[in-house]
Every structure is written in C-alpha cells, then in structure tokens.
Amino acid sequence: MKTITCQEIIDAVAKLCIEACHHLGDDVLKAFEDAAAKETAQGGKEILKLLTENARIAKEDNIPICQDTGFAVVFLEIGQQVKIEGGDINQAINEGVRLGYKKGYLRKSIVGHPLNRVNTGDNTPCVIHTTMVPGENIKITVAPKGGGSENMSALKMLKPAEGVEGVKEFIINTVKNAGPNPCPPLIVGVGIGGTMEKAAIMAKEALLRDIGSVNPQRDLAQLEDELLEEINKLGIGPQGLGGRTTALAVHIKTFGTHIASLPVAVNLNCHASRHKSVLL
Amino acid sequence: MTIIKISPPLTEDMVLNLRIGQQVLISGKIYTGRDAAHKRLVELIEKGEPLPVDFTGQIIYYVGPSPAKPGQVIGAAGPTTAGRMDTYTPKILEQGLKGMIGKGKRSQEVIESMKINKAVYFAAIGGAAALISKCIKKAEVVAYPELGPEAIYQLEVEDFPAIVVNDAYGGDLYTEGTKQYALD
Secondary structure, eight states: OEEEEHHHHHHHHHHHHHHHHHOOOHHHHHHHHHHHHHOOSHHHHHHHHHHHHHHHHHHHHTOOSSSOOOEEEEEEEEETTEEEESSOHHHHHHHHHHHHHHHTTOOOOOBSSTTTOOBOSSOOSOEEEEEEESSSOEEEEEEEEOHHHHTTOEEEEEOGGGHHHHHHHHHHHHHHHHTTTTOSSEEEEEEEEEOHHHHHHHHHHHTTSOTTOOOSSHHHHHHHHHHHHHHTTSOOOGGGSSOSOSEEEEEEEEEEEOTTOEEEEEEEEOSOOOOEEEEO | OOOEEEOSSOOHHHHHTOOTTOEEEEEEEEEEOOHHHHHHHHHHHHHTOOOSSOOTTOEEEOOOOOOOOTTOSOSOOOOOBGGGGTTTHHHHHTTTOOEEEEBSOOOHHHHHHHHHHTOEEEEOOTTOHHHHHTTEEEEEEEEOGGGGGGSEEEEEEEEEEEEEEEOTTSOBHHHHHHHHHOOO
8 A cells, every 4th residue: 555645736737727827739840740740731831830939938937838828627536545634535636726827827717607707716626537547646637728719619419310420410510610710630539428427528638649649449440530531621720720731630539338329529639739648 | 922021000992902812910019808808898998988998999819828937028829719709899890900810710790800900910820929929029918807817918029920811801711721621
C-alpha cells in the first residue's frame, strides 16, 4: 500500500494546468507540419504554419497557446493499492486548478451557476472523471477544454437499425454544421455505445489519444480512416476559410450497449488539443 | 492580393471598399467586448441610456484575454466565437459600429444588418492567441471591470492581421471558401 498526500495532488494538478495551456504536444505539432505539407489551399497552408509559430511563441514566452484556457477536465486513475492522506481528493484537485490558473496567469472562464452566470474567479469547479484501476499509482490527466469547440459538440441516440451508416452520417454532419466555429483543423472524439453519459465521456477520452496513433481495434481503425477522409472532403479547411485540412484525426471509443440503443457522442476539439498527464 | 492597411474610425467608403477574402492589417484603437458586455450594452440601448463607449466608426474585437503577467501588456488574446454575439449585434451596428473581429459564422440577421448599416466582419485566426498578443501594444479597461475577462478594453494594435469574412454586400467567405474546396 502506497500513500499519496493531497498536497502532492494539489501541486501536480497546478503544474499540469500550466504546462497543458503553454505547451502543445509533439503529436499535435507534427500533425500541423504534415497537414501544412499536404494542404492545397494557399491560405490554409499559411494558417497551419502560423499555428506552429503560435505554439512556439507560447512555449518560449510561457504564455497560453489560446486565451481560452478552458474548463479544466481532470481524468483520474486511482490504483486500488493507494491510500490518500491529508484531505478530500476532489477538493485537492479543485485546489490544484485554483492554484495553477492563478500562478500561470490563465484565464478564469467558469461561472458558478449556468443561469446566474457569475464568474467564480478561480476557474473552479473543475470536472473530474474518476476510475479505479489495479496498482499503486495515481495517474492524473488535465485536459483544459475550450468553449468554442465544446459548444459545437453533439450527442444523438440513434436507432440500432441506423447502424454504422447512421453513425457516420451523424459524425460528418456534426463537423459540417460546426463549420468554422470550433477552430479547425479539429480532433474529432467519438464515443459509440454505452448509455448517454458513457458515450459522452468516451468521446472526451478519445481526444486524449495521440494524433497519429492507430486504434488497436482493426475495425475502428478503418472507420476512423474513412471518417477522416470524408470529413476532409467537406472543404471547411483551416479556420473554415476553405481547404483540405478540416480535421487532423478522428478517434473512436466504443462500449457495450442496450439492445434498444445506439448512442453516439461527438466531442470536437480545436487545433489547440491540450492535455498533460503525470503518474504519482 | 495586396494587403490593405486600415485604421479606425472607419468611414462608409472604407467599408464599401472591402470585399470578402481581402486581407487587412489593422492599426490604432479598437475595443473588446464579448457576451456579458454585449448584454449590458443592449440593455442600455433599450433603456435609451448612453453607452460607456461611442462606437461610431469603431471596431469591436470579440476577445476575452488571459491575464497579463507582470510587465506584459496583455495575456494571450485570440478571437472568440462571434456567433454568440449575434443576438445583440444588429442593435450595436445601429449605434454606428463599423467593424467586428472574431471567428466563426454570423447569422443571416447579422449579415442583413451589416448590409443595411454598412459594416464589415473580419476573422482573426482562432487559437493563435500568443501570436496575436504580439501586435497589441496597449490595453486599458474602459468599462465593466467587474466582468474580468469580459470587461470592455480599449486596445492599441499595430498591424493586427485579419481577413474579411462578411462584407457590406452580403458576401460570406466561409460559404464561398468551403464551396471551393468541397469534393463530391
């Protein structure tokens, strides 16, 4: 049995918030480069190069890649053999977000009540998804999620008879309807199956996968390739100004579902696909 | 295409000279404003009360910057989704506003209002907030400081790069650009 203190968790979360907002992953940077080489629209090509330049400035000057430093979405994987000491883990994570957003000069974008809309001033509450796993570690992932792309995400409960064709149509239409709004080129996270909320969480989890990684399930890998090709035929392009790079990747997760159901959730991520993890 | 340099206040002639796809570099004083500030401005207009800023010929940049670090003018400052302001925009255009900078689609009502009021909508690169912050030379809160990132700032910008997405003739670059590159 290993002991991890709440203070360690607070410090780790604060650091992850800052790193995630300032440093874009190498997989995303490589995807920009590859897309710029292939993009046929001259304007689109230039935009892709400017996104690389933007990421470089953010890293060198330690400023956020995007002013929308997002809703802090925290994925926790807690080992069964871990004892957490010194307080409530959920409070510790919120404290870490509070500290990270203050220390990192990150934008506080959260209102305490969706209807009264008063900014809490510290970017809390954050959203926490917790899973218990074997082992004696805690894995923490912080994924700041911007509002522009989140707003264009969608969920639909399809009829089982609509099958894979219905699923594809819904995903492509979601991207088409979103057009320029979610800041393409996008990473398209898809959750198929489970219940309504399970599909949505899977769609968000799918965004954490490295761009360029191949889905270990062969049928899903093929479906991802087909969807990426179809999405890039839409012509939306970088920033929606026209081009071949509407999405950099489509990532799909699936789960068993009810005989009556076929839920599909599409969580869109802008090109600033931010997430950082640590193992305690 | 040559890049046009523009500075507010914008006249009707300057606006009518701009067409979709035109790249511009904006220099001078512009204002920020997003959801909560727009709501307050329209409430004042509806009550017939004066606005905290005279928007005649001015440009509003839809942005909620991240906080400036000590010694910095402003934090990261890329455009936010313009469509969220659509409900309020026609009323602000009627006050003489001539330009808007944001990202993403505008509603048909806004496009019509831009034709009537002779105004233009520019897109800046969404998410390129570190890059854009470099052309902001000064930032000062001029209204609603209590709104934090949603306060109205007056910014002084130098060669702020943007592209005309909706012109005063009803043109829409998002529709045209997508059409040009769509396959099937």
